[in-house]
Amino acid sequence: MDATDNSPVAYDLKTPTGLGADAARDIGAAARVLLADIFALYVKTKNFHWHMSGPHFRDYHLLLDDQSAEILAMTDPLAARGRALGAGTIKSVGDISRRQRLLDNDTDFIRPHEMLAELREDNLALVASMRSTHDVCDEYGDVATASLLENWIDETEKRVWFLFETLRGS
Template identity: 65%
Template sequence: MSPTSAEARRRSPLKTPSDLPTNAITDISAALTALLADVFALYVKTKNFHWHMSGPHFRDYHLLLDEQAEQIFDMTDEVAERARKIGGTTLRSIGQIARQQRIPDNDADYVTPEDMLSELREDNLHLVSILREVHEVCDEHNDVATASLIENWIDQSERRTWFLFETTRQSK
């Protein structure tokens, strides 16, 4: 005797209906969850450097990092909700972020402004490569909606990388 759809929903109350096969939902939501951990790690690091900025270019760098942190934070809800829209789940705790993040923290007592900007440039570049990997997973499963979102996030991350690069470039 097979369970009714109401009984199945009670056993899996978070199972959002999707036309993607189960393996696609599993693969894509896992990739999005790991991505979300990285986005949160980059957000916190960007805010850390924003809060601890010092030096002669304080105002410009402080404002740049605040703008970038806001853009990064705006990604978090979109990433998490995309995983839920396709029928998956996503992050549940700070501990899970710590276990899954691939962008390293920086807990140093002091980091020079130039090192902060350079580190964030490299982290944003790393995020671009992570986004491309997630895009490949989406392509493999023909999830064009998630791939489309990722393309915009790649563009945003490349722009942040560019601004950080230009900010740290030495004049001759």
């Protein structure tokens, strides 16, 4: 093939793994959906960070900036883990939107406490999804992906805690 040939080429992206084809298929599928939710939560968290207002602006703005960075940090290791298993991963914003379960929020104005409450609920839903994905990993003995998820569950529960305490009494 020369450098000017733009015809599609079929490549086998399956990576050899001791976990087997069924594990790659099932864990990969769960990871793609989870990854879509993580990206959706990242964008929503940044959206609320950018559109924060009110008397607690600085504190909330900084909280959401920290949380969005933590959420984004999960994306590459999760996608890479899926590929290491021989599975595909998400390919585009459209792919994310077709797979995500967390809802977007395109509202022009939302009160700060409503933003934080929505993010708290979304993070709780993400924890449930991570636990479900962990169960799939356990079924196939995939301790590497399970280990990543365990750390992210801890981080996500911490975000829920911070959002809960920030909203306490409001």
